[in-house]
Amino acid sequence: MGKLTARLEEWKKKPFLLRIGLIMTGISIFFIFVGIFVTPYDPEAMDASSKLAGISFKHIMGCDNFGRDVFSRVLKGSATTLFIATGTIGIGITGGILIGAFAGYFGGVLDELLMRINDAALAFPSVLLALVLISLFGTGKYQIILSMGIAFIPSFARIVRGEFIRYREMDYVQQAKLIGAGSFRIMFVHILPNTFRVLVSSILIGFNNAVLAEAGLSFLGIGVQPPDASLGRMLSEAQAYLFSRPGYALCVGGTLIFIILGFSFSGEGIGRKV
Amino acid sequence: MTLLEIKHLNIEFHDHLIPETVVFDLNLQMEEGEIVGIVGESGSGKTMTALAVAGLLPRHGMKKTGEILFDSRNLLFCDRKVLRTYQGREIAMVFQEPMTSLNPVKKIGWQVEESLKIHTDLSEEERYSRVVQVLQDVELKNPEEIYHKYPHELSGGMRQRVMIAAAIVCNPRLLIADEITTALDVTIQDQIIKLLLKINKATKMGILFISHDLSLIRRICNRVAVMKDGYLVEEGLTDQIYQNPIQEYTKRLIAAVPKCEKISLEEEEV
């Protein structure tokens, strides 16, 4: 009991935004996680009798134009969206660390070359870059992850490079060199952990951008392909029935905003705490 | 004639959970044209006192009581509009950090001229010649050139001279100098002190000189007030206090001033 109240006290001390954000993110993740195993209806099951059914106890978010339960599809679509965002950030951060670390640590011609290419890639907004890559790789869940992941590399590479340049001249790095540590050891054991603080905040921002970008691409019909559900794709389907069933678009869009808000409130809260 | 009179000044901060009093019942008087020093460690309340006189205390999160009389008006509680007519025209202030106290995106001339624009009806040409004049007064070479420069193009010492020029451009009756030499090299410190003495002599401007450095205070001030933990512990003529300190704290403060003696090796090893 005492432990619980202590926990509660600690929780109350956290900034208001962080608490709201964590609660919202917690709710999203809980539902998505449960949704992987069990949904009220089969997300793919079509039921001709309940085409475009409104919100009811039976279907808490109504049904779509094929009579599929929107809530079940939202659960599945959110899972896809989060999966893609996670994969995107994974590729982006790995590539960003590799390129940024080598360019920042070694400098010189390598840096110049890598950063020129990086700048050329950064000259595109990441959605546009993802569009180009999608036109090369094609559409689909994994193609989207690859395309967006590559599109996210340049911005991470820039951040990591900046940090490496900052740290490579520091005394403790010079000292590590003196005792004969190899370049790789210095880069990934001595310098990399120091960049985590900066990386965490850019990962949170990047995660939000990835969710938004996936939704946008799927909305355009060049992201996730059926039968995979995705919030963006559902929104573009819902738009056609905006007049007869505005609730469809509102529920899907509301869910998207709820997920993004959860992350952005948490990110904001963490930022204020630091 | 009395220039400034501080009576029962109390300053208390309320922006933390526990209210923190930084100045306790401070009384201080300053004559027209006098140079008065306030000396104390950091956190002794000397800068807060200076900010209170200059009307620069934050408006929220604090409680202040007492009187700061200037022209028999209590500046501590007067209307902001009235206070503004004093700031820059009658009371001017120079701060500790010359590197950050100037606006980085405005030219030097513009910044020195600003008080004239706010407080006088001078024409553009008159303002320009006054600015060039005052830049010359603070012993800056090529004032016309400096007029068109940006702060980052000047050294710390030059910037502090610019700050002094901007402060005295309206010929204020009171100049508050808050640790103005702390961030400067010793040789430049010396020049700035001489400059302040020269200005005081030429214009009969009263100077409230705030420093933690007793040796500087001794060189420039007729009278000195010693502050510790928000209290004024001792006040009097500088030489008198220097030779016959009454309070234990003042004695220690004087003893702490490094003397220009050779430090013996044994002492250094301890």
Place this chain on the structure above:
Amino acid sequence: MKFIIKKAASLLITLVFVSLLVFLSFEFIPGDPASSLLGTQATPEKVEALREEMGLNRPTLVRYLDWSSGFIRGDMGTSYSYHIPVKEMVGGKVPITLALTLLSFCFTVMIAIPLGIYMAKHAGGRLDSFLGVLNQIMMAVPAFFAGILLTFFFGLVLHWFTPGGFVSYEVNLGKFFSYLILPAIAIAIPKSAMTAKLLRGSILEQSELDYARTAYSRGNSTNDVLWKHLLKNAMIPVITFLGMVLADMIAGSIIIEQVFGIPGLGRILLTSIANRDYPVVQAIIMILAIAVNLINTIVDIIYHQIDPRIKYQ
């Protein structure tokens, strides 16, 4: 002046890299454009003849130089799907996307700057906290969902406009812009929320600095300190951000065009991607990249005008 020349030179170098990137990415596409063009009728002889005709047999470098020099002259190649010059397909659409982007940008600046200043001036107050949370919510609304909401509310509930309607700028310029207002607002909502938040924070950060206190010590009022001293300094990061926003809007407009059924560059880009009509995709990407880089260069130059410290770095 020297700075502008230097920036222009670096713009050119970046564009060369960008064009190489764009050209080479399409080199690595699996599949041969000639055979995919011929589809089921493809015989090895026919494919070979078409390859020869399309110049695909020449070395990559020659074709890059050919393509890029053509692009500079305004010749963007021929569409695979429609067999008409790309320039004809794309040219008329550029003003539409340009107008949409610029209108969105104007809205963003018009909303964000007064809002950011207002929030900074009343920082800590009730209205500031309320606006702060509202702002955070607006930032989370994807532009295309904002577009859907606007369509629903103004189109279907209030009947102020016909969803999906559009009038070309060649027919009626006034009507053309009236159809762009809502899409532009949809793009501007999240962007102005972000910009206002940044400006608020930037002003507050500046107001903590020593020079702000100096300004007060000269008898400036709070408003004077804000307008004469803080704002110019506070705008420095905001201008960089606005440059990024403008570049982002170009990409964002592609999505919004789809929501509102505006026949701009976005729509051709999407159909061309679907049809694997690479000359068109290449041309549009290149146009957008040039626009984005031009914006970045202009922002750098403005930045340099505002912040005197940059010249000496």
